[in-house]
Structure formats: structure tokens, C-alpha cells
Amino acid sequence: MNYCLETFFTSANINQIMLFCRAPSAESSTGLPPLLTSLLDALSRLLKPTLPPEIHSLLFPAVPTRARQAIINRYDPGEGITPHVDLLGRFGDGIVGVSFGSGCVMQFASGLKDQAYGVYLPERSIIVMSGDARYKWSHGIEEKTMDYVQTPDTLSGDAGGRWMKRTMRISITFRWLLPGAEVVGGAEDRDPSG
Ligand SMILES: O=C(O)CCC(=O)C(=O)O
Numbered sequence: 334m335n336y337c338l339e340t341f342f343t344s345a346n347i348n349q350i351m352l353f354c355r356a357p358s359a360e361s362s363t364g365l366p367p368l369l370t371s372l373l374d375a376l377s378r379l380l381k382p383t384l385p386p387e388i389h390s391l392l393f394p395a396v397p398t399r400a401r402q403a404i405i406n407r408y409d410p411g412e413g414i415t416p417h418v419d420l421l422g423r424f425g426d427g428i429v430g431v432s433f434g435s436g437c438v439m440q441f442a443s444g445l446k447d448q449a450y451g452v453y454l455p456e457r458s459i460i461v462m463s464g465d466a467r468y469k470w471s472h473g474i475e476e477k478t479m480d481y482v483q484t485p486d487t488l489s490g491d492a493g494g495r496w497m498k499r500t501m502r503i504s505i506t507f508r509w510l511l512p513g514a515e516v517v518g519g520a521e522d523r524d525p526s527g
Pocket residue numbers: 404406414419430472504506525526527
């Protein structure tokens with residue numbers, strides 16, 4: 334969190350940073366900053382026991398052959414992101430992200446099924462999107478300063494949920510760039526889905 338604030342979010346009007354890294358074999362690739370590389374290593378380690386092996390190797394291949402993007406978003410309380418599916422023409426399957434500083438509810442909606450769910454992403458939690466979650470469901474964050482959350486202790490009883498106040502949240506999300514998509518430029522590069 335402090336690294337991001339000191340390195341990237343040095344002024345109030347910067348709230349999104351994108352970093353790109355080519356596949357290791359590519360010439361002139363400097364790679365991601367060491368802190369993000371260590372974060373990826375930690376995610377790989379932490380998720381190994383829980384993710385299905387094919388999803389784990391999709392996210393953390395032994396030898397990456399594709400270019401990767403890290404997108405870092407900063408949200409002050411009350412800010413959010415419009416529901417979207419990450420750009421189909423730019424990003425591949427397998428998205429992994431971490432919340433820092435604050436939790437928030439992420440809304441998932443499926444137009445096809447006419448269904449919507451809010452999922453609380455606690456601070457320091459990891460989210461993985463793949464398959465239908467990546468392609469068929471939109472995700473977004475409502476512009477709120479608090480989220481009403483049912484916690485495990487309230488789910489079963491009738492005590493209801495709890496209001497969780499948002500503080501500044503920084504998310505770091507890693508996505509694969511589709512072949513050719515590592516060539517950056519043009520108006521579409523700044524959009525709600527990054
Ligand atoms: O802040 C987040 O966790 C989500 C960011 C996101 O969906 C995006 O940048 O495409």
C-alpha cells in the first residue's frame with residue numbers, strides 16, 4: 334500500500350496505473366517492479382493448495398509465454414468502478430487481484446441469467462476470475478462509502494449483517510495480454526475496465 338502511494342499515486346488526480354511486462358524471452362523487457370514480482374510469487378504460493386491445478390497453472394505458469402499487465406487502482410471512499418467485463422479483445426483468461434487498505438463489495442452480474450451477487454472482498458483478500466466469471470459475468474464496485482455485509486456469524490442467525498466503512502482501497506490486478514495487445518496506444522486504453 335505504502336509502496337503504491339509513494340511510487341505511483343503521488344498526486345490526488347492519479348488513480349490508475351498500468352504496468353506491462355512482455356514474456357520473459359522477449360528482447361528489451363525490463364519486467365515488472367520487484368515488489369510486484371514478489372507479490373505474484375506470494376500469490377502463486379498461497380493459491381497453490383486451494384486453486385484447481387489447471388487454474389493455478391493458467392495464472393502462474395512455470396514459464397510465462399504471454400505478456401502480463403498489472404493494473405493498480407486507487408479508490409477513495411465513495412469511489413467505484415462501472416460494471417464491466419475486462420476487454421475481450423485485449424485480455425485473456427485468468428485474472429488475479431488483491432485488495433489492500435480496505436475491503437469493498439464487488440458486484441457480479443450475469444445478463445444471461447439475470448442474476449446479481451455482491452461479494453465482499455476483505456482487505457488483503459485475493460480474487461481470481463476465470464472462465465464464466467471472467468467472460469460471462471460483469472464485475473463492478475458501487476460508489477458507496479459503506480457496504481452492508483453478511484458475515485459468517487450473521488449468515489445463519491437473524492442478526493442481519495454489518496455496515497463496513499470503506500477507507501482508501503488499492504487493488505492490484507494481473508491480467509494476460511492477448512497476442513498483439515501488448516502494443517499500447519489509442520483512446521481505448523483508458524476505460525473503466527483498464
Ligand atoms: O479494483 C478492483 O478490484 C477491480 C478493478 C477492475 O475490475 C479493473 O481494473 O478492471
